[in-house]
Amino acid sequence: MNFSLPIISLRWLPVWRRNLRVWRKLSGPALIGNFGEPLLYLLALGYGLGGFVGEVKGLSYIVFLASGIICASAMNTATFEGLYSAYTRMTVQNTWGGMLAAPLDIDDIVLGEVVWTATKSLISAIPILIVAAVLGAVHGWGALWVLPVVFVTGLCFGAMALVVTALAKSYDFFIYYFTLVITPLFLVSGVFFPLEGVPQAVQIGAQLLPLFHAVEIVRPLMTGQPLHDPVFHLLVPLLYAGAAFWLATVLLRRRLLS
Amino acid sequence: MTSDLVVEARGLIKYYGAQPAVDGIDIEVHRGECFGLLGPNGAGKTTTLRMLMGATPPSAGSLDVLGYPIPQQARRMRERLGVVPQQDNLDPDFTVLENLITYASYFGLRGPELDRRIAGLLAFASLETKAGAGIATLSGGMKRRLTLARALINDPELLILDEPTTGLDPQARQLIWQRLRALLGQGKTLILTTHYMEEAERLCDRLMIIDNGHVLVTGSPAELVRQHIEPHVVEIHGRGVEEWYDTIGGPLVQRGERSGETVFCYVNDERPLLYALGQRPDLHFMHRRANLEDVFIKLTGKELREG
Numbered sequence: 188m189n190f191s192l193p194i195i196s197l198r199w200l201p202v203w204r205r206n207l208r209v210w211r212k213l214s215g216p217a218l219i220g221n222f223g224e225p226l227l228y229l230l231a232l233g234y235g236l237g238g239f240v241g242e243v244k245g246l247s248y249i250v251f252l253a254s255g256i257i258c259a260s261a262m263n264t265a266t267f268e269g270l271y272s273a274y275t276r277m278t279v280q281n282t283w284g285g286m287l288a289a290p291l292d293i294d295d296i297v298l299g300e301v302v303w304t305a306t307k308s309l310i311s312a313i314p315i316l317i318v319a320a321v322l323g324a325v326h327g328w329g330a331l332w333v334l335p336v337v338f339v340t341g342l343c344f345g346a347m348a349l350v351v352t353a354l355a356k357s358y359d360f361f362i363y364y365f366t367l368v369i370t371p372l373f374l375v376s377g378v379f380f381p382l383e384g385v386p387q388a389v390q391i392g393a394q395l396l397p398l399f400h401a402v403e404i405v406r407p408l409m410t411g412q413p414l415h416d417p418v419f420h421l422l423v424p425l426l427y428a429g430a431a432f433w434l435a436t437v438l439l440r441r442r443l444l445s
Numbered sequence: 446m447t448s449d450l451v452v453e454a455r456g457l458i459k460y461y462g463a464q465p466a467v468d469g470i471d472i473e474v475h476r477g478e479c480f481g482l483l484g485p486n487g488a489g490k491t492t493t494l495r496m497l498m499g500a501t502p503p504s505a506g507s508l509d510v511l512g513y514p515i516p517q518q519a520r521r522m523r524e525r526l527g528v529v530p531q532q533d534n535l536d537p538d539f540t541v542l543e544n545l546i547t548y549a550s551y552f553g554l555r556g557p558e559l560d561r562r563i564a565g566l567l568a569f570a571s572l573e574t575k576a577g578a579g580i581a582t583l584s585g586g587m588k589r590r591l592t593l594a595r596a597l598i599n600d601p602e603l604l605i606l607d608e609p610t611t612g613l614d615p616q617a618r619q620l621i622w623q624r625l626r627a628l629l630g631q632g633k634t635l636i637l638t639t640h641y642m643e644e645a646e647r648l649c650d651r652l653m654i655i656d657n658g659h660v661l662v663t664g665s666p667a668e669l670v671r672q673h674i675e676p677h678v679v680e681i682h683g684r685g686v687e688e689w690y691d692t693i694g695g696p697l698v699q700r701g702e703r704s705g706e707t708v709f710c711y712v713n714d715e716r717p718l719l720y721a722l723g724q725r726p727d728l729h730f731m732h733r734r735a736n737l738e739d740v741f742i743k744l745t746g747k748e749l750r751e752g
Contacts, residue, residue, distance in 0.1 A: 201550040208547065209538045281534035287500055288528035289551035289599075290520045444501055445461075 189444075193294040193436040202286065202299025203306070210307075218314070225256055225315040229322060232379075244381055246410055253319035254406040255378030257333060258340060260315055261308035262398055265341040266369055268304040269348025270361045276300075277352065283443065293443060297349060297436045301428070304345025305338045312337040319409070326411030333408050336421065340401040343424035346431035353438035377402045397424040449476040450509075451603050451634045452497060457506035459492050459658075466492040468658035469506070476602075479625070479635040481645040481652030485745050489658040490638045491531070494607055497636070498528060511603055524552065527596035531607040533588050535580050541567070541591055542576040545598060552599045562598070569624065570594040586617025593624060604628065606637040610644060622647060642738035654744055661744045666737050673743060674735040675699045675711040679718055682707040683728040693721055711735065 210217070233249030243251040276282040283296050312334065319325050351364045375382070375389055376398035382390045393399040400420040407414040452474035459467040467489040474480045482490050495501045497510055499519020508515040513522040535544050545563050549555065554562075567573045570590035575583065583591065589609065596604060609625070610618040625635060625648055639645050645652055646666045653663045662669055670676075681694070690708050695701060697718045698710040712718055715732055722730050 201547075201553075204550060205536075205547050208543065209536070212538055280537060281530075281532065282536060284530065285534045285548065286551055288498060288523065288526075288530065289548065290523045290553075291551050292520055 188437060189440050190437055192433060193298065194292070195298065196295065198291055198295035199299035199302060202291065202296050203303045205282075206299070206303040207306070210310075221311050222314040222318065225260065226318045228256055229253060229318060229324070233322070233324070247324075249322060250324045250410055251381075251406070252379065253315070253322075253324040254333075254409040255376075255402055257312050257315050257319075257337060257409070258376070258398060258401045258405050259373055259378045260311045261337040261340040261401070262344045262369065262372065264311040265304040265308045265343075265345035266348045266365075268307045269300065269345040270352055270355075270364065271358065273300055273304075273349060274352045274355055274358065274361075277443075287443065293440045294436055297432065297439060300349060301342055301346045301432055301435075304348065305341030308337050308341025308345070309334060325409055329411065330409045333405050336401060336404050336408070339421060339424050339428065340397070342428040343397045343401075343431070346428050346435055349435035350431050350438060353435050353442055372396055372398045375399075377406075397427045400424055448512075450474065451476050451511060452480075452636070453507075453509045454497075455507045457493070457496060457508060458504045459489075459496060459501065460504045465504075465658050467496070467503075470655065470658070470660055472653065474634060474636060476634055477629070477632050478650040479629055479637065479648050481649035482636065482638045482655065483642075483645055483652055483741065484638075484655040488656045488745075490655065491607060493655070494605055494636070494638065498526065498605060499523065524599065525602050527599065527601035527604040529589075529592050529596045529604070529606040529609050531611070533592055535588060535591060535595070537580050540577050540579055541572055541583070544580070544591065545595060548595045549598045554599065562600070566594040566597055569597070569627075571620070584617070586613050586620065589613060589617065589621060590624070593621070597628075601633070603634045603636070606635065608638055608640065610639070610641065618644070642736065642741055646737045654741060656745050662740075669740050670735050670737060673740045675713050676735050677712045677715040677732065678735050678739060679710040679712065679715060679722070679730055679732045680707055681710065681722065681728055681730040686728055689725060689728065694718065697721060709739075711739070 229249060229252065233252050237248030237252070240248045242248070286296055287293070316325065316330065316333065320330070348364075351361065355361065375385065375393045376396065377393070378398075382393055382399075400423040403420045404414065404417050406412070450473055452472055454470060454472040457467055457470045457472070458465060470489070470493060472493075482493060484490050492501070496503050496508060497515070499510075499516045499522060502516045510522050511525050513519070515522060536547060539547060542563070545566065546559075549559050549563070567576055570593060572587060572591060572594065575587065580588065580591075593606075593609070596606075606625075610621050613621065622644070625637075629635060635648075637648065649666060651663065651665050652669070654661045654669075662673070664672070679698075681690070686706070686708055687703070690701065694708070694710065698712050700711040702709045702711075710718060719732060722728060
């Protein structure tokens with residue numbers, strides 16, 4: 188197996204641009220979903236559940252929830268893109284096969300796909316930010332700093348998803364990843380409720396995982412609360428992104444070049 | 446480069462597990478020729494092509510394509526290579542034009558020079574009126590032509606075509622043949638695989654038949670027919686053909702083969718056999734010149750290869 192580190196060059200750009208071009212053609216229905224879904228979540232949970240919950244850590248529940256939803260959406264969007272869409276390009280459409288017959292390498296394709304999954308995370312986060320702002324759940328313009336964090340979260344989960352795609356024999360395989368990884372992360376990373384109430388072991392476990400750290404930066408940025416250790420919280424998802432990018436490249440070299 | 450060799454492979458071996466898919470193949474392809482790679486399913490054709498493209502590294506042997514050592518400099522080599530894969534992998538979400546523009550971007554090509562080239566390629570592929578059409582609306586022949594046009598987007602010196610006409614109707618196939626001949630006329634080098642012996646005979650200057658990862662023969666189609674097969678073939682079928690063959694026909698032929706209800710007779714001089722058949726109007730026969738398919742069947746056997 189070729190374990191060498193991926194070679195970084197600007198050749199990822201045409202891969203990314205190809206995906207953007209497809210997205211632009213098909214973006215109408217997708218955008219409606221991008222606005223509609225968070226609006227429904229924020230209204231139903233923020234006001235509905237929020238009526239019972241009252242304030243959480245000094246924030247009204249909808250304000251607390253909006254920052255969590257942005258991170259969860261960044262994770263889910265990048266994960267879907269890195270699993271189902273990338274798998275389709277790899278197998279059904281054989282798009283990558285076409286790229287590999289041109290002067291592009293696996294390293295370029297993986298980097299282009301990872302950056303694209305992060306781009307999709309941004310595309311999903313911007314409507315949520317707008318909806319949240321309209322509902323009064325955003326503190327000020329400083330909330331725009333959320334977007335780079337969302338991008339890093341997308342890099343992290345997109346690269347992780349590509350590792351799973353590199354190992355997948357069919358679409359069914361992805362169910363395991365959702366059930367065993369993504370859904371638990373979704374529930375224990377402080378998206379819906381603060382972790383103070385859960386058992387110590389879960390709290391510690393969550394801190395080893397990337398989504399928790401994304402929420403830790405995004406929530407203060409959106410609510411105007413003081414920000415603690417932003418570099419550390421950014422570093423964790425970045426480390427996950429780097430390791431997963433390398434692993435996905437190694438596994439896809441093995442899968443596609445043997 | 447002083448050599449006119451576009452491909453130079455020595456002792457190429459590719460293992461999958463313990464099993465060699467390609468087991469010590471030498472290939473020389475000269476500039477400007479059409480070189481055919483023939484063999485039954487599973488013979489090692491696609492693996493060989495993949496090695497030539499740098500899509501998979503050889504387990505052993507040396508390989509130079511367009512003067513570049515492969516796989517070390519495969520990416521540089523692919524800047525000057527065009528590939529028509531066996532299965533179409535056009536982008537289904539794009540129009541004809543968008544497919545070409547997007548593929549060009551993988552080569553870093555853009556701007557007015559590219560626009561001119563694309564206009565030329567659309568004409569070459571007879572797709573001028575289809576530039577804005579979606580891929581789903583194209584016929585099989587149009588898709589193949591678009592795939593060919595896409596493979597030419599970087600004006601390659603070498604074109605690799607893996608079964609370029611499989612699944613096409615006769616008209617669509619003829620059009621592809623015309624285009625491939627036009628490319629040879631422009632001095633491009635072509636390497637193709639095909640299961641249609643007629644196609645190989647028409648297009649290829651030289652070809653190689655491989656089986657079980659080994660080279661069986663190499664040469665021009667006419668040479669191979671001359672070297673391996675008697676020049677005339679008479680195919681005979683009808684009630685009582687076996688009995689007739691055992692008593693009368695057999696002694697008149699150099700080589701005979703039974704396949705189902707039909708007896709294939711290979712002869713240097715067809716006249717005595719045709720005279721004898723004239724006495725038996727109840728037997729049906731067809732007399733033809735020996736062709737590449739006869740060579741292929743003789744060398745690779747009659748049994749069916751699945752997969």
